[in-house]
Amino acid sequence: MAYRFDFSSLADYTPVLVQGVATTVGLTLIGGVLGVGIGIAGAAARSSGNAPVRFAVGSYVELIRNTPFLVQLFFIFFGLPSLGVRLPEWQAAVLAMVINLGAYATEIIRAGIDATPKGQIEAGASLGMTGPQIFRYIILGPAMGKIWPALTSQIIIVMLGSSVCSQIAVEELSFAANFIQSRNFRPFEVYFLATALYLALAIALRWLLARLGDRMFRGGARV
Amino acid sequence: MYNFTLWDILSNLLLAARWTVLLSAIAFVCGGIAGVLVLLARVAPLRPLQTAMKLYIELFQGTPLLMQLFIVFFALPLTGIETSPWTAAAVALTLFTSAYLAEIWRGCVEAVPRGQWEASASLAMSYGEQMRYVVLPQALRIAVPPTVGFSVQVVKGTAVTSIIGFVEVTKAGTMITNATFQPFLVYGLVGLIYFALCYPLSLSAKALERKLNVAR
Amino acid sequence: MSLADQSVSPSARPLVKLSNIRKSFGSVEVLKGVDMAVQEGQVVAMIGRSGSGKSTLLRSINGLERIDDGVIEVDGECVDPSQIDLRALRLKVGMVFQQFNLFPHLTAGENVMLALKVVKKQDKAACRAAAEAALSKVGLGHKFDAYPSQLSGGQQQRVAIARSLAMAPKVLLCDEITSALDPELVNEVLSVVRQLAEEGMTLLLVTHEMRFAREVCDSLVFMHGGRIIEHGPPAELFDRPQTPELAQFVGMVEAR
Numbered sequence: 001m002a003y004r005f006d007f008s009s010l011a012d013y014t015p016v017l018v019q020g021v022a023t024t025v026g027l028t029l030i031g032g033v034l035g036v037g038i039g040i041a042g043a044a045a046r047s048s049g050n051a052p053v054r055f056a057v058g059s060y061v062e063l064i065r066n067t068p069f070l071v072q073l074f075f076i077f078f079g080l081p082s083l084g085v086r087l088p089e090w091q092a093a094v095l096a097m098v099i100n101l102g103a104y105a106t107e108i109i110r111a112g113i114d115a116t117p118k119g120q121i122e123a124g125a126s127l128g129m130t131g132p133q134i135f136r137y138i139i140l141g142p143a144m145g146k147i148w149p150a151l152t153s154q155i156i157i158v159m160l161g162s163s164v165c166s167q168i169a170v171e172e173l174s175f176a177a178n179f180i181q182s183r184n185f186r187p188f189e190v191y192f193l194a195t196a197l198y199l200a201l202a203i204a205l206r207w208l209l210a211r212l213g214d215r216m217f218r219g220g221a222r223v
Numbered sequence: 224m225y226n227f228t229l230w231d232i233l234s235n236l237l238l239a240a241r242w243t244v245l246l247s248a249i250a251f252v253c254g255g256i257a258g259v260l261v262l263l264a265r266v267a268p269l270r271p272l273q274t275a276m277k278l279y280i281e282l283f284q285g286t287p288l289l290m291q292l293f294i295v296f297f298a299l300p301l302t303g304i305e306t307s308p309w310t311a312a313a314v315a316l317t318l319f320t321s322a323y324l325a326e327i328w329r330g331c332v333e334a335v336p337r338g339q340w341e342a343s344a345s346l347a348m349s350y351g352e353q354m355r356y357v358v359l360p361q362a363l364r365i366a367v368p369p370t371v372g373f374s375v376q377v378v379k380g381t382a383v384t385s386i387i388g389f390v391e392v393t394k395a396g397t398m399i400t401n402a403t404f405q406p407f408l409v410y411g412l413v414g415l416i417y418f419a420l421c422y423p424l425s426l427s428a429k430a431l432e433r434k435l436n437v438a439r
Numbered sequence: 440m441s442l443a444d445q446s447v448s449p450s451a452r453p454l455v456k457l458s459n460i461r462k463s464f465g466s467v468e469v470l471k472g473v474d475m476a477v478q479e480g481q482v483v484a485m486i487g488r489s490g491s492g493k494s495t496l497l498r499s500i501n502g503l504e505r506i507d508d509g510v511i512e513v514d515g516e517c518v519d520p521s522q523i524d525l526r527a528l529r530l531k532v533g534m535v536f537q538q539f540n541l542f543p544h545l546t547a548g549e550n551v552m553l554a555l556k557v558v559k560k561q562d563k564a565a566c567r568a569a570a571e572a573a574l575s576k577v578g579l580g581h582k583f584d585a586y587p588s589q590l591s592g593g594q595q596q597r598v599a600i601a602r603s604l605a606m607a608p609k610v611l612l613c614d615e616i617t618s619a620l621d622p623e624l625v626n627e628v629l630s631v632v633r634q635l636a637e638e639g640m641t642l643l644l645v646t647h648e649m650r651f652a653r654e655v656c657d658s659l660v661f662m663h664g665g666r667i668i669e670h671g672p673p674a675e676l677f678d679r680p681q682t683p684e685l686a687q688f689v690g691m692v693e694a695r
Contacts, residue, residue: 003301066375066421067414068382071393075414078406156285163287167386174289187297195290202285342540342599345501346554346606347529356553360544 009184010193013176020176021197027090027172028159028205031097035158036151038098039105044135046106047113057106064103070164072096077168093165093172101158108150112143145217152209156202163198173197227403233412239395240416246391247378247420249313254320254377255370261325266332268350276325283322288383291315296387312384320377327369331362368435372428375421382417392416454479454641455500455610460509462495469495471665472509477610482642484652484673487662488688493645496662497612500643501525501532514609530558533603537615539595541587547574547598548583551605559606573601577631593624597631610641617648649692653677661685 010017046057064072076099077092087095116139124134144151166175177194181187265276283291295318296311304310335358343353385394396413400406453476462470469492477483485493498504500511502518502525511518516528542550551570555561561569574580577597587595596616603611613632617625629651636642636655646652652659653673661669661676663684669676680686 062422062425063414063418066379066425067417068379068393070382070385071396071410071414071417074393074396074406075410078400079410080407082405082407160285160287163289164383164386166289174287177290177293187293188301191290191293191297195286195294198287198290199282199285336538336540338536338538338540339542341503342534342536342542343554344503344525345529345532345534345612346602347526347558348554349526352557356557357542361542364544 003188005189005192006186007189007193009186010180010189013180013184016176016180017173017193017197020171020173020194021201023090023170023172023175024159024162024198024201027093027097027162027165027170028155030094031101031158031162032155034094034098035101035155036105038102039109039151040140042102042106043109043113046110048131048135061103061106064100065107069096069100069161070167072100073164073168089165089168089170092168093162093170096165097158097162100161101154104154104158105151108147108154109143111150112147113139115146116143141217145213148209148213148217152206152213155209156205159201159205160198227399227405229408232399232403232405232409235399236392236395236409236412236416239390240392240420242389243378243381243391243393243416244420246312246316246381246384246389247374250316250320250381251374251377253313253317255324257317257321258324258328261321262328262332263354265325265329280322280326283319284326288315288319288380289386291319292383292387308384308387308389311387312381312389316377316380316384319380320373323373323376324370327373328362328366331366331369332358334365335361365435368428368432371424371431375424375428378420378424379417453477454481454514455643456510456512457496457500458510458512460496460499460511461507462492462499462504463507469665470499470506473662473665473667475660475667475670477641477643479609479641480639481658482636482640482644482656483658483660484644484646484656485660485662486646486649486652486688491662492665493660493662494614497614497643497645500610500612501529501534503534530606531609533606533608533611535596535599535603535611535613535616537618539587539592539599539619541595541599541602543587546584546586547579547590547601550587550598551602554602554606569605570601573605574598576604577601578627591624592620593627596620596628600628600631600635604635610643611635613642613644613646615645615647617646649677661688663688 042057042061045053046061049057073093073096076096077087077089080087080092120138120142121134124138129137162172163174165172166178169175171179173194177190181190184190261276261279264272265280267273292311292315295315296306296308299306299311299314339357339361340353343357348356381391382393385391385397388394390398392413396409400409403409455475455477457473457475460470460473461468469490473492473496475496485497487493495504499506500513506518506520508520511528513528514531516531518525518528541547542553545553548567548570551573552566555566555569556563571580571583574583577600579594579597579601582590582594582598587598590598600611600616616632617628620628625648629648632642632644633651633655644652644656656673658670659673659676660667661684663682668682669680669685676685677689680689
């Protein structure tokens with residue numbers, strides 16, 4: 001089985017690959033920011049809201065966490081138009097990523113909130129702060145610092161999971177790989193390279209988020 | 224045009240779901256066995272072996288399952304193994320599962336206090352004896368909840384195999400959608416089937432963890 | 440250089456002999472060439488401030504700390520830095536830890552029997568008999584089937600002693616074995632050690648229980664800065680310290 005790797009034919013497709021990487025990064029960036037936003041809102045609602053709100057958020061979290069991202073994506077892209085909601089490919093992809101990450105982030109951030117010492121909340125209350133003020137100024141920062149590593153891992157999982165967005169013709173990295181291998185008939189080399197690029201993106205993202213976490217939650221991370 | 228009843232759709236999806244279950248079970252069992260070997264190599268007192276397994280785990284955790292599937296799908300024929308979507312899916316998911324489980328279990332082995340190693344060492348036990356009689360039994364106990372929890376990821380991971388043409392419940396959903404033009408209903412049902420498979424696993428993982436925390 | 444010339448004939452070969460033991464953690468040298476000898480049946484306590492190297496020295500005697508230089512000899516088993524297989528040495532050296540380190544998934548009896556079964560390959564009946572005898576010796580024969588979590592700290596430490604004794608070691612190392620105990624539980628453990636000493640067991644202790652050291656030990660070793668700077672009978676060390684370091688240490692201890 002002396003297979004000969006031949007990456008030479010890939011050089012012509014550099015622009016396609018670059019565009020694929022850029023799209024994957026873009027999807028991850030938007031999905032990551034909005035998803036974490038939903039996570040914070042969801043965690044806040046779940047830890048303070050009334051019973052129906054808690055139930056609704058809980059159902060959302062469990063429903064998303066117990067179904068595959070690919071099916072969520074198909075449901076949004078193919079299913080929602082029957083309700084009159086027709087989204088372009090990339091918007092459907094971003095929406096699916098936001099909804100998906102939002103559910104995991106809600107659960108992760110809630111765990112951080114639950115770990116807040118009771119005395120901190122009592123101290124805030126005794127200073128006359130309102131519930132939302134306590135959440136914003138006392139609970140959230142340290143909680144985010146504590147769960148930042150877990151959230152980082154989840155964002156990377158979502159980035160890697162975005163590879164299936166090629167299935168609704170979003171032109172991200174794995175779409176680029178599929179496209180190239182259909183032209184040059186060197187699937188092994190193409191997927192090898194694409195996999196290496198994903199690995200590099202994952203390593204870069206982990207590094208970047210670690211720096212970001214250090215800057216944003218310097219106090220909280222060392223609790 | 225033939226009109227599909229709800230029952231037609233559901234029964235076809237459920238028939239396909241058998242393959243989802245079977246593939247999940249195979250990946251979980253084979254991945255678990257392979258994962259034990261990866262784990263033992265990962266924590267063995269041999270630097271090169273540790274490093275190799277660390278790379279193995281990082282490779283699978285740092286790349287998309289979809290790419291792993293494609294590579295296995297195109298690599299297997301090079302080794303002379305005849306490749307169907309079925310074998311490629313089983314092999315790729317097994318490797319994927321072994322890497323994740325090995326990493327989960329490594330955390331459990333490392334959670335066993337150093338004093339346990341020292342006490343068993345001072346009783347003249349060899350590395351293998353320490354592992355087998357002292358460390359692994361304790362690690363196993365705390366490993367059960369996260370392991371059950373990870374089985375959910377395996378079930379969901381099987382959906383990606385539809386992309387290389389393995390006909391499990393997601394692929395069946397796509398095929399039925401193409402025939403019925405009812406994507407909302409069909410993908411909704413597909414989602415519910417996954418939920419019915421995964422939610423009990425999630426719940427039991429949570430219950431097991433609660434039980435473990437109480438026992439401590 | 441023997442430490443206890445007064446109790447044993449000088450010609451007797453020491454049971455434990457340490458020669459020029461050196462050990463560094465990174466750039467910090469914690470043992471700077473330690474020599475020491477212990478005769479069979481002797482009870483020796485190592486004293487000194489934390490960080491003086493006494494625990495590291497004790498742990499090196501059964502290979503839990505790998506030494507950088509020197510030779511450890513226990514009853515004819517030699518260990519030097521090149522040696523990897525410590526099994527023979529550890530069969531002759533038992534150890535009891537500050538944190539007990541019982542195996543939490545096994546009952547008291549199973550804790551004692553485990554090494555008899557897997558290391559010494561004794562049959563079931565022999566294991567059981569040995570475990571029962573060892574547990575009775577520490578006054579816990581009735582706790583054979585109890586799990587560590589069901590025992591008090593003092594009871595757990597006595598099970599740990601029984602676990603070591605059952606392996607019939609030539610010498611027993613005790614590393615601050617009462618430091619993690621509530622004050623009211625200290626005596627039940629010390630009285631077991633005292634009983635072992637009376638029966639002629641060779642004991643090497645790291646301890647902060649100065650009164651116990653004074654009453655029970657044949658010899659004390661005072662460590663400071665990675666060296667043994669004084670050694671001799673307890674009364675001599677406590678009452679007539681020769682170095683300012685020991686004088687200060689004794690003063691500090693007695694002030695407590």
